[in-house]
Amino acid sequence: MNLEHTRHSLSHLLAAAVLDLYPNAKPTLGPAIETGFYYDFEFSSPVGEEDLKTIEAKMRELLPTFKEFVGKEVSEQEAREYFKDNPYKQELMDGIVQDGSPITLYTAGSFTDLCRGGHAENLSTIDPESFTLSHISGAYWRGDEKNIMLTRIYGLAFETKENLQAHLTMIEEAKKRDHRKLGKDLGLFVFSDLIGPGLPVYAPKGTTVLRAIQGYSKELRDAMGYQEVHTPQMNKADLFKTSGHYEKYREDMFRVHSNYTEEEYYLKPMNCPQHTQVYASQTRSYRDLPVRIADFANLYRDEKPGELSGLTRLRAFSQDDGHCFCREDQIQEEFAKLLDSIRKAMETYGMNYWIRLSLRDEEKKDQYLGEDATWEKSQALMKNLLKEQGIPYKEALGEAAFYGPKMDLIAKDSLGREWQLSTIQLDFTMPERFNLEYVDEEGKRRTPIMIHSAIAGSAERFLGVLIEHHAGAFPLWLSPEHAWILPVSDKFNELAHNAAKALREASATALRVVVRDHSETLGKKIREGEQAKIPYLFIVGEKEEKEGTFAVRKRGKGDIGTMKIEAVAAFLHEEIKSRAS
RNA sequence: GCCUCUUUAGCUUAGUGGUAAAGCAGCGGUUUCGUAAACCGCAGACGCCAGUUCGAUUCUGGCAAGAGGCUCCA
Numbered sequence: 001m002n003l004e005h006t007r008h009s010l011s012h013l014l015a016a017a018v019l020d021l022y023p024n025a026k027p028t029l030g031p032a033i034e035t036g037f038y039y040d041f042e043f044s045s046p047v048g049e050e051d052l053k054t055i056e057a058k059m060r061e062l063l064p065t066f067k068e069f070v071g072k073e074v075s076e077q078e079a080r081e082y083f084k085d086n087p088y089k090q091e092l093m094d095g096i097v098q099d100g101s102p103i104t105l106y107t108a109g110s111f112t113d114l115c116r117g118g119h120a121e122n123l124s125t126i127d128p129e130s131f132t133l134s135h136i137s138g139a140y141w142r143g144d145e146k147n148i149m150l151t152r153i154y155g156l157a158f159e160t161k162e163n164l165q166a167h168l169t170m171i172e173e174a175k176k177r178d179h180r181k182l183g184k185d186l187g188l189f190v191f192s193d194l195i196g197p198g199l200p201v202y203a204p205k206g207t208t209v210l211r212a213i214q215g216y217s218k219e220l221r222d223a224m225g226y227q228e229v230h231t232p233q234m235n236k237a238d239l240f241k242t243s244g245h246y247e248k249y250r251e252d253m254f255r256v257h258s259n260y261t262e263e264e265y266y267l268k269p270m271n272c273p274q275h276t277q278v279y280a281s282q283t284r285s286y287r288d289l290p291v292r293i294a295d296f297a298n299l300y301r302d303e304k305p306g307e308l309s310g311l312t313r314l315r316a317f318s319q320d321d322g323h324c325f326c327r328e329d330q331i332q333e334e335f336a337k338l339l340d341s342i343r344k345a346m347e348t349y350g351m352n353y354w355i356r357l358s359l360r361d362e363e364k365k366d367q368y369l370g371e372d373a374t375w376e377k378s379q380a381l382m383k384n385l386l387k388e389q390g391i392p393y394k395e396a397l398g399e400a401a402f403y404g405p406k407m408d409l410i411a412k413d414s415l416g417r418e419w420q421l422s423t424i425q426l427d428f429t430m431p432e433r434f435n436l437e438y439v440d441e442e443g444k445r446r447t448p449i450m451i452h453s454a455i456a457g458s459a460e461r462f463l464g465v466l467i468e469h470h471a472g473a474f475p476l477w478l479s480p481e482h483a484w485i486l487p488v489s490d491k492f493n494e495l496a497h498n499a500a501k502a503l504r505e506a507s508a509t510a511l512r513v514v515v516r517d518h519s520e521t522l523g524k525k526i527r528e529g530e531q532a533k534i535p536y537l538f539i540v541g542e543k544e545e546k547e548g549t550f551a552v553r554k555r556g557k558g559d560i561g562t563m564k565i566e567a568v569a570a571f572l573h574e575e576i577k578s579r580a581s
Numbered sequence: 582g583c584c585u586c587u588u589u590a591g592c593u594u595a596g597u598g599g600u601a602a603a604g605c606a607g608c609g610g611u612u613u614c615g616u617a618a619a620c621c622g623c624a625g626a627c628g629c630c631a632g633u634u635c636g637a638u639u640c641u642g643g644c645a646a647g648a649g650g651c652u653c654c655a
Contacts, residue, residue, distance in 0.1 A: 048585060049649095137650030138584025145652045149584050152650070180647095184592080193628080193646055249655060270655055304582050305646095307653065401655055425655095452655095489613040519613080527617035541615060551616075559616060 002120065007032035007157045009108070009120040010059075010131055011039045013066055014155060016111035017058035022047070027113065028088040028141065028150055035167060036131065036156040040139055042088070043151050052133040055153070059133075065109035066123035072105050079103045079114065088141065089114050130164050131157035174415050179467035180310040186472050186532065188463075188480070189311070198308040198315030200460065205480035208512065209466070212478050213459045214296050216348070216579070217320035220341045220455055226294035226322050231274035233298065237264035242433055243273040244369050248402055254300050254315075267300035272427075272452055275323040276434040279448070284438040289448060290326035290334055296459070297321075311464030318459050324451040325436065331449060335385050335424060338453045342409055342422040345455050350581040351411040351469065353421075355391055357382060358399030358406040368402050370429040378426045379405045401452075403429040413469040421462060425452040473533040473555060477579045482512045482572060484534050485550075486525045488541035493517040499540050499550070499565060506569035509576045526553065538568065 011030035018025050018041055030039030041047075074082075076097055082105070083089035092114060096103055106115040108123065120126070133155045141147035158164040175181075183189045188206030195201060202210060218228065234256050240246035245253070249269060256265040268274065275293045284291065298318050307313055324334050346353050360368050360375050368375070382405050386393050393407070400406055409422035427450040437445045456462040466474065476482060485503075487496040496515045504511055516525050522539065529537045538550035549562045 046585075050586095135649060136585060139651045140583075143652075145583070149651075151584070154650085191646085197646070243655095245655065252654080272655080301654080304653070306582060306584095306651085309648090313654080403655080486616090488615050491613060521612095521614055521619060522616060523614090524618055525616095530617055537616085539616070543615085553616065 003159060004032045005118055006120040006126060007037040008118055009123045010155060010157050011037040012108055012111060012113055013059050013062060013123065014039045014153060015113060016062050016109055017055050020058055021055060026086050026088060038152050038154045040150040040152045047151055049136055056133045060128045062109055063128055064124045068122055069106050069108045069119040071117055073102045074105055076103060127161050129161040131155055177468045177471045179464040182467050182472040197305060198303060200311060208480040209478055210459050210463055213456055213462055214320060217455045220345060221294040221322055224337050224341055226292040228294045229278050231297060234265045234267050237266060239273045240266060243430055244433060252302050254302050269299055269301045271295045271297060271321045272323055272430060276430060276436055279325050279436055280434065286327060286438055286440045289438060290324050290330055292324045294322045311460050314460055319457060320455045320459060322453045325448040328449055332385060334451055338424050342455055346411060348579050353409050353411040355393040356408045356410055357393045357395045358408050359395055359397050360400045361398030374428045378428055382407060382426055401425050403427045413465060419465050421457040423454050427452055475581045476535045477576045479535050481514050481534055483536040483538055484529050485513060485515045485538045485540060486522060487517060488522050488539060490519055492541055495545050496540050502565050503569055506566045507573050509573045511572060
């Protein structure tokens with residue numbers, strides 16, 4: 001049995017059920033997708049989630065009638081007549097006719113649809129419990145926001161009832177790990193109505209993790225010879241006009257008004273244009289290159305309200321951004337160095353990934369800056385670099401930045417979901433637009449090449465990804481609190497504070513240790529520690545006082561025995577320093 | 582921005598055309614405790630603005646925020 005065919009067939013069954021219940025609904029399109037299928041309709045009155053049960057029941061009722069799909073090639077006239085009340089089908093037929101393809105109609109049960117085929121042979125034999133309608137949403141006709149919004153009904157469908165159940169369980173698991181929920185539960189960040197949507201407020205714990213992410217990126221940048229700079233949050237429109245961002249992204253930038261001048265200012269949505277001005281601040285010799293600049297500044301983008309979501313899509317965020325200005329003969333080495341750092345980072349974070357080579361869409365050249373020859377050169381260069389390094393990649397047309405091709409790293413989290421994180425981008429365009437120069441061996445003025453890069457991408461978004469990846473249980477080096485010290489009763493509170501001091505003094509690394517000296521039973525304090533996902537709990541009482549030890553509890557492992565304070569300090573230091581996962 | 586839906590205390594939830602119940606968290610007290618929830622008490626909420634109504638947390642409309650999608654993502 002071909003699952004994709006079954007899913008496609010089920011979308012026909014969905015349409016049949018909908019038409020049975022809502023005779024005025026106009027069916028449009030309904031393909032199979034990764035986890036099931038959907039079908040888009042124009043309804044004359046609103047349909048909501050609560051109607052899904054009825055539609056699903058009708059699907060099961062009609063299922064036995066879907067014994068076979070009978071296909072028939074018909075004339076354009078016949079098809080036009082059949083769908084005379086459905087402008088969507090008419091529009092689809094325009095496309096089919098234009099391509100010179102035959103028009104085929106498929107019938108199953110009493111439902112006939114315009115379709116090119118690819119169905120299950122006999123749908124009536126599938127388990128009626130192996131599919132379900134999952135949710136409803138709006139979707140623009142043909143994916144264009146200028147078009148009418150249709151109602152999309154999504155269904156899940158798998159080979160068996162068990163596989164469907166497994167998928168539903170996975171969704172439940174993902175919900176438990178949702179960074180928006182855990183972020184609040186663990187006291188990492190909140191949103192405030194007074195502050196605004198897409199503008200998270202990081203509590204001390206969230207800020208600690210954010211700084212740990214940025215600190216690691218900084219360390220990797222330092223090792224590559226990048227130097228950190230600091231540039232203004234707002235800049236004249238002229239800067240973005242020169243870079244090309246103004247023309248392309250003006251509507252997505254926050255405008256700032258001065259009370260005294262008419263000049264247009266914008267909050268910066270990215271760092272690259274400012275970095276060109278760091279480069280341009282001096283005359284550069286070929287010997288000075290590469291000039292490597294890093295920046296962790298806050299960025300602002302005026303995202304549409306409906307696009308904002310948790311930490312994954314924000315209006316204020318930062319990037320671990322780097323710009324390398326170099327000669328053409330230095331590209332390969334710089335690129336390789338960046339790729340190494342990025343791969344090292346992903347290994348440290350324990351994330352699997354694949355590489356996407358994001359190229360220009362040759363049919364929409366007007367959406368990109370720069371000459372054809374430049375694009376051909378830079379795209380070929382990138383391909384060669386990946387090939388020489390023996391790194392497998394997938395090409396993606398139309399995913400390039402407007403100024404050049406990108407190599408994007410797509411990471412997979414522990415639930416198999418994909419996130420675009422790191423990126424390396426070759427840019428021959430922006431240095432030209434800003435008239436950047438260096439003097440070569442012969443005293444001639446030449447234009448440097450700019451390599452844009454990000455390691456974790458946005459630290460804030462990466463925080464969200466990490467929360468979900470680890471289900472909130474961060475590795476020690478990222479944990480907002482490394483350990484709690486738990487006195488067995490109030491009598492040992494002073495001992496606990498002294499032990500904390502001793503632990504801090506014995507450790508070569510600054511430890512984030514909290515003494516839990518509130519009046520609760522030990523059992524309760526342990527429970528609180530487990531729920532807060534604290535990596536280590538150190539218990540002290542009479543016995544430990546005599547021996548200068550901690551009774552150690554490790555997250556996920558429970559009681560792992562008694563250890564000297566000095567030994568604990570040593571292994572904490574080692575585990576943090578090595579960024580063990 | 583668009584479509585559908587949601588909004589009761591810090592969190593999770595109950596409930597009603599006559600202003601609301603609980604658990605956890607918080608605060609006060611008692612207990613001084615050895616590996617995932619001691620006991621008693623106190624305080625705390627109907628997102629905002631209009632409309633309908635004798636009366637609205639409940640019905641209607643608008644706004645805001647959120648969710649699932651669509652579109653977009655330098």
